[in-house]
Amino acid sequence: MNKKGYFGNWGGAYIPEVLYETFKQLNQAFEQVKGDPAFWQEYIDLMATYSCRPTPLTHAENLSRHFGGGQIYIKREDLNHTGAHKANNVMGQGLLVKRMGKKRVIAETGAGQHGVATATMAAKFGFECTIYMGEEDVIRQRPNVFWMEKMGATVVPVTSGARTLKDAINEAFRDWVSSMDDTHYVMGTVCGPHPFPEMVAWFQSIIGIEARKQILNQFGKLPERVYACVGGGSNAMGIFQGFLADKAVDLIGVEAGGKGIDTGQHAARLASKDASVGVAQGYKTMFLQNDDGQMLDTHSVAAGLDYIGVSPILSDLWEKKRVRFAAATDAEVMAALDLTMKKEGIIPALESTHAFVHAFKEAPELKPDQALIINQSGRGDKDIFTIAHAFDDPSWKAFIRGKGEEYAT
């Protein structure tokens, strides 16, 4: 960071004046815990006893054989409590909130994973909890909404804008500017105003720390490449941090190619030419926006990748060519998901499957004594409605029809 809160040319804290003091306190609190090994140990212990850390690194032998190239390893963030890497960040912020003495947490959520994780953390820590979720995502991810509510959270469907993740973020900020005295905003990814990108990346670094140790243990040497899907970028930053210093390790972020880059219906910020530098939602990064600076509608089959911006840290690493970016289309994602389920008995979240797509494309470029790691950020159970729909599963449809009739008024 040259300027405070910046990663190269990216980041910053473009916040309304009313939040100035809140951010000052948050920065202080974060600086304090960052320098406190006891805090990190508390975090590690919590994740070890409440979630399932360290999560395993699985050697995907069948897929490796299938592609006939490098050895494919999968970092299993899907085995976290609540089913995704989101738990890491949320539990960490939960500990921080406890230290700050606040009593309520709010969060935005796209796929619903961050919402579920936050609702879970709030239940565990005894905080009040409100989750903002784009109305479209409420529909796409209803099961997650149900669980959030059952865990005691209030889920507010956001009907403004495109009714997706970015709008939920705006709404969360709108809540925060009046509630900041007792409320912490649990930002769900490595975006937003400083210190969020740095803080979320710090908590997520647990993924990469583990993965590096595990691959050395299990494979005997570093991987050639590490793949991660990129929505906001938190799971990617999580695993990449383990290998940033290993210059030879190629790091690949995979964005949502949606219906194809050419169609404009995608969410590829760094893997397409459609994004440009901008400032929104409190930070400077590459945004999918028009020439006036108005944000575009994005599209992805994976709600968690369906976002206009991207982590300022990743924009920096992209600019510096330390991380390269690719996009996977909805259709490619479905094919890779199918293959992964059938070959390995593993069901990655639609978000995570984006990373699989690109790893599969490149696996044949490696030799059998080389390895690659895919970060499986979450599990696909939450996506059953979307997946069953995409595969046009007739008995699922019949089942839903039947249930629907049962509930007919």
Place this chain on the structure above:
Amino acid sequence: MNKKGYFGNWGGAYIPEVLYETFKQLNQAFEQVKGDPAFWQEYIDLMATYSCRPTPLTHAENLSRHFGGGQIYIKREDLNHTGAHKANNVMGQGLLVKRMGKKRVIAETGAGQHGVATATMAAKFGFECTIYMGEEDVIRQRPNVFWMEKMGATVVPVTSGARTLKDAINEAFRDWVSSMDDTHYVMGTVCGPHPFPEMVAWFQSIIGIEARKQILNQFGKLPERVYACVGGGSNAMGIFQGFLADKAVDLIGVEAGGKGIDTGQHAARLASKDASVGVAQGYKTMFLQNDDGQMLDTHSVAAGLDYIGVSPILSDLWEKKRVRFAAATDAEVMAALDLTMKKEGIIPALESTHAFVHAFKEAPELKPDQALIINQSGRGDKDIFTIAHAFDDPSWKAFIRGKGEEYAT
């Protein structure tokens, strides 16, 4: 065991002659691996890298405080890959099948967890896979059916008998008596003919081995009591084995009280007076049957507990008064589930929640410096349709109605 395959008066191998050789081979193969530390190590490694073992032991501080008695610890089998303890048994049998050189696996399933676990294992090991599932359970647990199919398994709805677990077991045997040359029947619980109870218990013992170590580590001494739900009894035997030798540790199995023991609509074999000694599905145990020996219809909100028989090992431990039994009703289960979600951010499977019910009832009897362990055999995600229905959730119903209309033909 006095007689081969017996636990006290219970167990045996009441099998058709055509399977005699198959069982002989299976017994030999099992004896061989049981004596082979390398096999157990292979199993441990597999579970560590593919599933998430050791699964954590979570201190439920809020629930402990809420009940004001002993410290409640939860053994987190829900964090296994595929979401339940079933993975332990299935992966173990998978390794055994590989050793035996068979190419196909079949299994019965009730809740669908064992089916999903088996389909997963089959995908991982490259076996063909057929799952038998009572038609009623296919309906109750449709999401699990969907995943089994996506993982490449054939799911056969069983329309005979009560269309639940016991009928699926019969169907699996019917498959096996013609296919045994290349097919292994992956029995899902500690029931059925010898060596299944012993074998499944052996694989599941990993739960108790871990739990004992963890509670000593985290709490500093042994727990007073250990609670587990009992369908066939595999998760219960899994955790109980860790404490069987510790005579002071009270072991409690919790069965399905359904609509109440008095209504007859339950599945309490050992906790009610409705069961009697019998021989069915290949083994001798306490069955819910009428005076003629015809099996009764059982009922539970939890498909995985909805079964007529119970592990012969548990019948023995019950007879010897080493394990005591209780029942939890459907209504008690919903209340305990609600409390657990809100207090700890944890969603136990409906099956597992039975254990929570009874632990909650007894927690106040312990002192704060004493501990109890609840075995959370699985996660509740799979039960969303049942839980949302039971809680009469209006937005869930509206969501399903909408989806149903979308799929109207």
Place this chain on the structure above:
Amino acid sequence: MQLEQQLGAARAQKDILLMTHLVLGYPSFEVNRQVIKQMVENGVDVIELQIPFSEPMADGPVIMMANQESIAAGATVQQCFEFAAEMAATHDIPFLFMTYYNILFKYDEEEFFKKSKEIGIKGFIVPDLPPEEGEKYLALTKKYELAPIQIFAPTSTEERMRFLADNGAGFIYCVARKGVTGKKSSFDEDFAAYMARCRAATDLPLAVGFGIADKSDVETLTGKADIAVIGTATIKLVEEKGPEAVGPFIASLR
């Protein structure tokens, strides 16, 4: 007269004997009565009466459904005994009970055999009770001079067959193939070799079952086996054409 002698006497007069099977109480005891009458009148030599059980693990779909419907219609073990007593008293051929072990076990094994003996039942087929688990069963059949019919399967080794035969009486039920009841077996070379193995293992008469449905099946068995067992075929026939069709069908088999 004990089962083995009875069968021996019949066999002395015929190239092959016919054994039929029905599920008691399915579709009703009245229909059972009509069916048995026609069977006996058309030359059946021995009849296997299956007492229904809710978990008929070794049976295929047809017999399984018959078990289930019989129980659903209210058939009890007591009624089965009464009906069997009537049949044994009415018809001059041996009757056997076929059922799963739990039925005997719950009834009280000793009572079960005592009563069976009283009403004139000659033997028992219990497909889920290997000799290893049947010590008491075997002792009681001996005590009451009843035939514990053992089962050979294509998977049985020679050693195993001898062991089974040692524990059996009356005849041996040779399962023609792997699998459950009701599916067609192919009587090919493997089958011939299997029957030769069975023959070598015991002097007891050999019955062959599983999927025998017409005259040509029976002809194929003649010379290889002593008894052809017709199970599922008559149940299906009754379901499709009524009990009257059973007589002509049986007559056509030999």
Place this chain on the structure above:
Amino acid sequence: MQLEQQLGAARAQKDILLMTHLVLGYPSFEVNRQVIKQMVENGVDVIELQIPFSEPMADGPVIMMANQESIAAGATVQQCFEFAAEMAATHDIPFLFMTYYNILFKYDEEEFFKKSKEIGIKGFIVPDLPPEEGEKYLALTKKYELAPIQIFAPTSTEERMRFLADNGAGFIYCVARKGVTGKKSSFDEDFAAYMARCRAATDLPLAVGFGIADKSDVETLTGKADIAVIGTATIKLVEEKGPEAVGPFIASLR
């Protein structure tokens, strides 16, 4: 004349000035035109023209929807400039641009200010641009002699207020309460203390916004603030009663 002088001159004649706000292109530029005419004719002293942005993080539901609909109807930054030029040329009061930073940033900051200067815009309110992030912005406003209006919030410390004021010009926009635009503020004792803090921190005129809706609100502010800001209230009024209602409303305020 620069904004501060212009406001000072007006203030010399009135106890309190009125500043109104509207979202450009909502519901249309034509309606904007009518509304502004009525505002000016009824004594508004300064008008804040909001260039719509797709992510109006600091705005409440009413202004947020106005932003969204304006963009959906096709309003562009170019059109906003053209319209603002026309207004500044037509009406003899200062006009300000209010918008989020990304609009300036994407336009090219220097171009944005050059053009604003050309068409007669006097100042800027950019709620998501604290001085720390606005170095270039501040430098350019200086260069083009335009007013970078800074915002005080009830959460701002005295030190922070001084810092903001040092970086501001024209006037200070004092947010009356925590939260977004559009909700009613209560002008209680805390508020009076807050205004006193604001006054102590700067010599710039103080504008007070957020939820001012009627004459009594304006009266309460008189003596404490220099400018009363009416935002959401007129937007709602136009939505409910049409642009004709704006004149009488404004007239009623003072």
